[in-house]
Amino acid sequence: MIEMDSSQPSANGSGSLLHRKAAVSSYQNERTINISVLSHEAIRDKIRQSLVEVSNGLAADKIRFTYTDGQTASAVRIRVENALLDALADPYRWAVRPYLVQDSQPILILLSTRQYNTHGPSLTSLLSAISDMENAAPTADVLYRLANELDNRLLRSILPEKAAIIENKLTSIAHTNSLLLATLAAEILTFQGSPTLPMKAIMKMQQSAGGRVDLNGYTKHAAATFEKRIKVDDYNFFELVHPAYFRQTVALADLVTRFIKNPRPRAIDVGPGPGTNLLAFLELLPQTEVLAIEPSDIAFQYLTDHFKDGTMVTCLREDFLCVPVESGEIDYIMSTGASHHFYTDGFLQRSAQWLRPGGYWFIADEMISPFETRKERHLNLLRHHLAYMVPLCFPWPAMDVDPRTPAEREFVDDFNNTVPHAKFFADTGMVDEAESLCRELLSRAERHGFTTKVSHPHLSFWRLQWLELQALVAGLDYEVEQKTHPRHLIKMAEGAGLKCVAHKRVYGTVGLTDDCAGTHVMAFQKA
Numbered sequence: 001m002i003e004m005d006s007s008q009p010s011a012n013g014s015g016s017l018l019h020r021k022a023a024v025s026s027y028q029n030e031r032t033i034n035i036s037v038l039s040h041e042a043i044r045d046k047i048r049q050s051l052v053e054v055s056n057g058l059a060a061d062k063i064r065f066t067y068t069d070g071q072t073a074s075a076v077r078i079r080v081e082n083a084l085l086d087a088l089a090d091p092y093r094w095a096v097r098p099y100l101v102q103d104s105q106p107i108l109i110l111l112s113t114r115q116y117n118t119h120g121p122s123l124t125s126l127l128s129a130i131s132d133m134e135n136a137a138p139t140a141d142v143l144y145r146l147a148n149e150l151d152n153r154l155l156r157s158i159l160p161e162k163a164a165i166i167e168n169k170l171t172s173i174a175h176t177n178s179l180l181l182a183t184l185a186a187e188i189l190t191f192q193g194s195p196t197l198p199m200k201a202i203m204k205m206q207q208s209a210g211g212r213v214d215l216n217g218y219t220k221h222a223a224a225t226f227e228k229r230i231k232v233d234d235y236n237f238f239e240l241v242h243p244a245y246f247r248q249t250v251a252l253a254d255l256v257t258r259f260i261k262n263p264r265p266r267a268i269d270v271g272p273g274p275g276t277n278l279l280a281f282l283e284l285l286p287q288t289e290v291l292a293i294e295p296s297d298i299a300f301q302y303l304t305d306h307f308k309d310g311t312m313v314t315c316l317r318e319d320f321l322c323v324p325v326e327s328g329e330i331d332y333i334m335s336t337g338a339s340h341h342f343y344t345d346g347f348l349q350r351s352a353q354w355l356r357p358g359g360y361w362f363i364a365d366e367m368i369s370p371f372e373t374r375k376e377r378h379l380n381l382l383r384h385h386l387a388y389m390v391p392l393c394f395p396w397p398a399m400d401v402d403p404r405t406p407a408e409r410e411f412v413d414d415f416n417n418t419v420p421h422a423k424f425f426a427d428t429g430m431v432d433e434a435e436s437l438c439r440e441l442l443s444r445a446e447r448h449g450f451t452t453k454v455s456h457p458h459l460s461f462w463r464l465q466w467l468e469l470q471a472l473v474a475g476l477d478y479e480v481e482q483k484t485h486p487r488h489l490i491k492m493a494e495g496a497g498l499k500c501v502a503h504k505r506v507y508g509t510v511g512l513t514d515d516c517a518g519t520h521v522m523a524f525q526k527a
Contacts, residue, residue, distance in 0.1 A: 029428040030062045035079060036069040043083035047108065051087060054096045054110045059427040063108045077106045084108065093157040099393065099420035109420045111427065113152035116387060116508035116518065123158070125149050130159065133166055138173060140284060143184035144250040147191075148506070155192055167192065177204045180280040183246050190241070190461075195394060197457050202240065205279065205306070237452045238463040239276060243388050244507030244519045248336060248364035249277050251506045251521040253284040256332065259360050259501070259523055265331035268293060268354065270320045270347065271338025274302035277364075278313065281336075288312065291330075295319045321346050325353045332360040339365045340483045348496035352526055361498055361524040363489075369510050369517045370485045375431060378476055380510065381483065382426040382434045384517040385472035387509035389415075390423045392461045403455045407448050412462050414444060419465065435476060442469050486515055489522070498524035 031050070035043055043065075050061040067076050077100070084098060095114040101107050119126070126149035132142045146166075156163040173185035174196050182198030189196040239245060256265075269292045272278045278292060290313045294300045300317040307313040316323065321343070333351045351361050368380040393416045396402070402409070418441045425434035445466050454463065475481035484492070490500045502523040503514060510517035 029060070029424075029430075030064060032064045032066055034066045034068060035076065036067045036071070040079070040083055040086070043079065044086045047084055047087040050108075050110050051094050051096050051098075054112050055094055055114070057112075059112050059115055060424045061110045062424050063110075064103075065106045065108070067105070073105075077102070080106045080108065093154060095152065097390070099390075099416075101417040101420055103417075107421070109424045111390065111420065111423055115427075115512070116152075116510055116516070117512065118151045118506065118508050118518075119149045119153060126153075126158070130162055130166060133169055134162075138169070138181065138185075140180055140184065140246075140250045141254075143173070143181060143188065144247055147184060147188050147244075147247055150188060150191065151507070167194065171196070174198050175200060177201050178283065179205055179276075180246055180249070180283045183240050183280070184250070187241075187243065187245070187247075191243075191391065193394075195397065195458060195461060197460060198240065199457060205276070206237070238460045238467060241392070241460050241464045242468070243391065246277070246280050247506045248519050248521055249280045250284065251504060252334065252336060252362055252364040253281055255362055255502055255521060255523045256285060256288075256334070256360075259525075260331055262331050263287060264289065266329065267291070268320075268330055268333045270333060270335040270351075271295070271341060272303060272336070273299045273338065275299075275306040277336040278303075279306055281334075282312065286312070290314070291316060293318055293320045293323060321350050325350075327354065328356040330354060330359070332362060334362040334364075336364045337366065339363055339489075340367075341480055342482075344482070344484065344489070345492060345496070348493050348498060352496045352498055355498075355526040357526055359526045361493070361526070362522070363524075364506075364519070364521045366483060367486050367489065367517060367520050368483050370487060370515065378435060379426065379429065379431045380485075380517060381472060381475045382422070382431065382438065384483075384509045385468050385475070386419060386423040386426055386434075386438075387517075389419050389465045389468050392465055393419050394461075397458060404459070405455055407450075408455055408459060411445065411448055411450075412459070414441065415462050415465050438469060438472055438476075442466075442473050445469065485517075486520055486522075493524050497527055499527060501525050 033043070033046055038046075047063065050063060054061050065076060065080050071079075081100060084100060088094065088098070095112060097111045097113055099109045099111070101109060125145060129142055129146040129149055132138070133146060136142075155166060167189065170185040170189050174182050174189060175198075176182050177200040179198070179201040182201040186196040186198045264287045266289045269278055269290050272292045272294055273296065275292065278290065282288065282290075292303060292307070292313055293316045294303050295318060297317070300315065304315045307315060333354060335347075339347055348361075355361065366384070368377070368384045371377040371380050395416070396404075396412055404412070418437055422434045422437040422441070425437065450463070454460065471481050475483060486503065486505075490503070493500060500522055503520065505514045505516070505518045505520050507519040508516065514520070
C-alpha cells in the first residue's frame with residue numbers, strides 16, 4: 001500500500017514535521033529537497049509522492065537534491081539511489097521511468113510512460129501473443145504483436161511465471177541471422193530491461209555493405225540532401241536499434257497483403273535509404289518486384305551493395321520527382337521513413353501520376369502531433385524525437401573490464417545526463433530550454449569525431465541516439481527533416497486524389513490516439 005498523505009510524520013523520520021516541510025521547496029515543475037535534514041524514509045516518501053503524481057497524470061517531475069552538512073557528492077548520490085530503489089520496491093508497477101542524473105547536485109527526473117502506449121485495453125492480446133510464442137515457431141506477426149502489447153509493460157511484473165520462458169525464446173531468436181525476426185526479438189528484450197543486439201543478423205547484413213563509401217565519379221543530385229544533416233554510414237550501422245524500426249515494416253507488409261491481390265506485384269519503393277527496411281520487407285513478401293528509387297549518393301551505394309546478388313530489386317539513383325512516369329505499370333508505391341525528407345506535396349502528386357485508378361500508395365513514417373505554429377511544431381518535434389531516445393538512456397552494463405575509450409565513456413554519460421533532462425523540459429512545455437540542451441549536446445557529440453567503429457556493440461544504443469539527435473536538430477532547422485502530423489498528411493493526400501483507406505499508429509511517442517506523434521503506417525487508394 002502506498003502512503004498518500006505525505007504530511008504525516010513517518011515513524012522512522014527524523015526531525016519535526018515543520019522542520020521536514022521546510023526541507024522541501026517547490027517552483028513550477030521542479031522541486032528542491034535538502035536531504036541534510038531528512039531520514040532515508042523521508043527521502044523515500046518524497047520520491048514516492050512524485051512517483052504517484054506522475055503515475056496519476058503529470059507528464060514529468062524533477063527533484064533536485066541539495067545538502068548542507070558536508071557530505072560528499074558521491075555519498076549523497078548513494079543516499080538518493082537507495083531511497084529511489086526503496087520507493088520503487090512496491091508490489092505494484094509504476095507507469096513511470098526514473099532517471100538519476102548528475103548536475104551540480106543529484107537530480108531525479110521522472111517521466112510518464114502513460115502518455116504514449118500502443119497496447120490494447122486488456123491483457124487478452126498479450127496472452128494470445130504469448131500463447132503463440134510458446135506453441136509454435138514465432139513469426140514476424142507474433143513478435144510484432146508481442147512488442148506492441150509489451151510497450152511500457154514489464155513481462156516479469158505482469159506474468160512472472162511466463163517471463164523466463166518467453167525471454168529465453170526471444171534470446172534464441174535474437175541470435176539467429178534473420179534480419180527481421182532477430183531485430184524484433186532484440187527490441188523486445190531491450191525494452192524489457194535486457195539490452196540486446198541482433199549480432200548475427202547485423203554481421204550478415206554488413207558482409208554485403210561496408211562502412212566506407214567512395215563517391216568518386218558519382219554525380220551529385222540536388223535531392224540528395226539527407227547526408228548533409230544525418231550521417232548515412234552511421235544510419236546503415238546503427239538504425240536497427242531504433243524503437244519500432246521493423247514494427248513499421250511488418251505493419252506495412254500487412255497492409256500490402258490486405259489490399260494487393262497480385263501474387264507477383266510490381267512496386268516502387270521511394271527513398272529506401274541504405275535498404276535495410278527493404279531487406280526486411282522482402283523477407284515477408286519475397287515475390288515482390290521492386291524498383292528502388294534513392295537520390296542520396298551515399299545511401300545508394302549501400303542500397304546497391306545489399307541487392308547486388310538479387311533479381312527482384314532494381315536500384316535507380318534519382319530523385320523520384322524527376323523519374324519519367326510509366327503510368328499503369330505498377331501495382332503500388334511504398335515508402336518507409338522517407339516522406340518527410342523531401343517535398344511531400346510533390347511526392348503525393350507525382351505518386352498519383354504513376355498510379356492507375358484503384359492503385360495504392362503505402363507509407364510508413366514518423367509523424368508528430370498536430371501543430372499550427374512554429375513554436376508548437378518545435379515543441380512537438382522535441383517531445384517526439386526525445387521519446388525515441390530516452391528509453392535507451394540506461395546505465396552502461398556492468399563488465400569485468402570496460403572496453404570503452406575515455407571519449408566513448410564521456411559520450412555515453414553525456415547522453416544519459418542530458419537526454420532525460422531535455423525530455424523533462426519538453427514534456428513540461430519549456431521549449432527554449434529543451435532546444436538549447438539538444439543543440440549543445442549535438443555540438444559536443446560531433447566534436448568526438450567518431451567513425452562507425454565502436455569498442456563494444458552496446459554503444460550502438462547511444463550512437464542511435466546521436467542519429468536521432470541529428471534528425472531532431474535538422475527538424476528544428478527545417479532542413480531535410482520536415483515532419484507533419486497524420487491528419488494533415490491525409491488531407492494533403494486527398495488533395496492529390498488519394499483517399500486514406502487504412503491508418504494505424506504502430507508506436508506512440510506522444511499522446512494516446514492515432515492522431516498523435518509516433519511511427520505510423522497508412523494505405524491510400526487512387527480514386
